[in-house]
Amino acid sequence: MDFEQAKRRVAELTAALEYHSNRYYVLDDPEIDDEEYDRMMHELIALEEQYPELHAENSPTSRVGGQALNQFESVVHTVQMGSLQDVFSEEEIEEFDRRVRETVPDPVYVVEPKIDGLSVSLEYRDGVFVRGSTRGDGLVGEDVTANLRTVRSIPLKLTDAPAFIEVRGEVYMPRRSFDELVKAQEEREEKPFKNPRNAAAGSLRQKNPKVTATRKLDIFVFNLQQLEGRALTGHRESLDYMKSLGFHVIPGYQCYREIGDVIARIREIGEHRDGYGYEIDGAVVKVDDFAQRELLGATAKYPKWAVAFKYPPEEKASKLLSIEINVGRTGVLTPTALFEPITLAGTTVSRATLHNQDFIDEKGIAVGDTILVRKAGEIIPEVRAVVEHGGGEVYRIPSVCPACGSHTVREEDAAAVVCVNPDCPAQLLRNLIHFASRDAMDIEGLGPAVIEALVEHDLVHSAADLYDLKAEQIAALDRMGEKSAANLIAALEKSKANDLSRLVFAFGIKNIGQKAAKLLARRFGSMDGLIGASREEISAIDGMGDLMAQYVRDFFDQPQSLHLIERLKAAGLNMQAEETEPEDARLAGLTFVLTGTLSTMTRSEVQAIIEKLGGKTSSSISKKTSYLLAGEDAGSKLTKAQSLDVPILTEAEFLEMTK
Incomplete structure (x- = not known):
């Protein structure tokens, strides 16, 4: 395909993908299946890679994420992104109505669900999405445009658009996406997000948009911030208008003249909130008419024309029937409470994690107790307390692994009880999922479902078996081919x-994450060097410590570990580090913080120089900071460095130090 043909095809694919994305993510009425959509997306990606000049900034391929960012730039909001006054009773809603009627006659109220997410601003010029930012403190937020482009319900281009429009919305994580994320985090034995709001906030502020793209975020637009070329008179009219432009607008908004009807609608939203596919924590009541809003004005903190009604958290008591033990990827035994089913936040729950032995001891939990369970805007239920003791002894996590029969140990200075058998079958599936994950060996196509099928068909018993697989064995699995x-x-x-x-x-x-793994590889250079390293040599690495060093030695002292490594060597895996300890380590032990604008280098180039010479960089100033490298327009970090007597380097002085 020549350039002109590719140009026409890119335009066709872009239009088709934008259309079908709107049908699926905004209108909830898809016309094609996921496979067809993905096929078009992959074709567009291939064409843009072949002809980079055809890649537009708002191409649908930006949905999968771009280059990682060094930092988020500040955005000053032209229109303040304020917050609303919270109210917690129907009497407070009636009082709000009385205050409004003292100023304006016959107000009309718009009532809408309050989405529990992260507030953002979206700006469009001539119909093209040009900038997205977080709320921040309401006056200044952060530029997260690249990450917001990965949210598929955000239109990258508007139809029949005004010259300029800024809208405000709430980015959230759907319950299904949150469940999937938490399950994956638990399989990797990472600390899971507590609730969808935290998950949405953490996902949107990822430095790497590719990570944000995997989190399946969504958005509801709920407010018009700025508009050029068109005059609107009320809130409902603005919501209807934004919907016509292609925005995913807040659902279920309705207008009422009587406060009694407003309260009835708030109750209705609360009664049905658990049937939504997303978390809500309240309902918002707003005066509809923009002119009346001007008359009502605002206090120093909140507008007087709106309030947010917050629903109370739910807690219920239930009888603890038994405690189940699950064995994690690193051998940690996690207790789970199984109790008589109860309905919380609209869903039936009968399980809740008990975390560890310390948690059980603190609350004095025994089988047969009546426990108080809470689900306050969180997907994962938690045991809050024991309401009534049933007379049994406080539960003890067993000293024998329920999966393999090996003895368990409680780690020194830690709450975890661990099975120390590396061949424990309960750990196999989770070990393989971690081994193949993106941050580890990054084996594309080897997801949890495929690994589970391989284990079930008795095709793999360790990570080394993966490299002995034959294509015909894989093709015989369900959904493979x-x-x-x-x-x-x-x-x-x-x-x-x-x-x-x-x-x-x-x-x-x-306890060995990506950073520690890089330190080990860099320090010892090869697998053989690492196997032969002593605990003292490992703990001497800046950033490691005695406990981490012991965990490393415990792993490499296991005969099963050495056998695995020998098999991986035989399979042809690389056992050498790309980057080893620098010959010139003049900055070893020094920590640098960067601030301001540099004239001859980017921050990433400076960071590479520091690391190449054995130093480290940090994002925050403390007494442990060795130097602050200050460029032009240095801000608060410079002030703090001066107050802590941290040495300050100019760009020229840094270049002289590192030449």
Whole structure:
């Protein structure tokens, strides 16, 4: 395909993808299946890679994320993104109505659900999405445009658009997406997000938009901030108008003249809130007419024309029937309470985590007790307290692993009880999922479902078995086929060239994350060097410590670990580090903080120089900071460095230090 043909095809694909994205994510009325949509997206990605000049800033391919960001730039909001006064009773709603009627006659109120998410601003010029920012403190937020482009319900281009429009919306994580994320975090034995709002906020502020793209965020637009070229008179009219432009507008908004009808609608939203596919924590009541809003004005903190009614959290008592023990990827035994089913926040729950032995001891939990369970805007129920003791002894986590029969140990200075058998079958599935994950060996196509099928068909018993798989074995699995099998074999082959640090992280050594794995690979250079390293040599690495060093030695002292490594070597996996300890380590032990604008280098270039010479960078100033490198327009970090007597370097002085 020549350039002109590619140009026409890119335009066709862009129009089709924008249309079908709106049908699926905004109108909830898809016309094609996911496979067809993905096929068009992959074709567009391939064409833009072949002809980079055809890649537009708002191309649908931006939905999958772009380059990682060094930082978020500040955005000053032209129109303040204020907050609303919270009220907690129907009497307060009636009092709000009385105050409004003292100023304006016959107000009309718009009532809408209050989405529990993260407030953002979206700006469009001539119909094109040009900037998105967080609320921040209401006056200044952060530019998260690249991350917001990955939210598929945000239109990248508007139809019949005004010259300029700014809207405000709430980015949220649907309950289904949150469930999937928490499940994946638990399988990797990461600390899961507590609730969808925290998950949405953490996902939107990822420095890497590709990570944000995997989190399946959504948005509801609920307010018009600025508009050029058109005059609107009321809130409902503005919502209707934004919907006509293609925005995913807040659902279920209705107008009422009587406060009694407003209260009835608030009750109705509360009674049905658990049937929504997203979390809400209240209902918002707003005066509809914009002119009346001007008359009502605002206090120093809140507008006088709106309030947010907050629903109370739910707690219920239930009898604890038994406690189930699950064995995690690193061998940690996690207790789960099984209790008589109760309805909380509209869903039936009968399970809640008990965390660890310390948590059980603190609350004195025994089987047969009546426990208080809470689900306050959170998907995961929690045991709050024991309401009535049933007379049994406080539960003890067993000293024998329920999956393999090996003895368990409670780690020194830690709450976790652990099975120390690396061949424990309960750990196999989670170990393999972690091994293949994006931050570890990054084996594309080897997701949890495929790994589970491989284990169920007795095809893999360790990570080394993955590299012995044949295409015909994979193709015989459900939902795979020859093409998927060939792609997976190719992905396995590609993973063999990964840096040593990825393999070390993939082993899942307790407390050894990506950063620690990089430190180990860089310090010892090869797998053999790492295997032969003493605990003292490992703990001497800046950023490691005695406990982490012991976990590393415990892993490499296991005969099963050495056998696994030998098999991986035989399979052709790389056992060398791409980056080793620098010959010139003049900045070893020094920590730098960067601020302001540099004239000859980018911040990433400066960071690379510091790390190449053995130093570290940090984002915050403290007494432990060795130097602040200050460029032009240095702000609060410079002031803080001066107050802490931290040495300050100019760009020229830094270049002289590192030349």
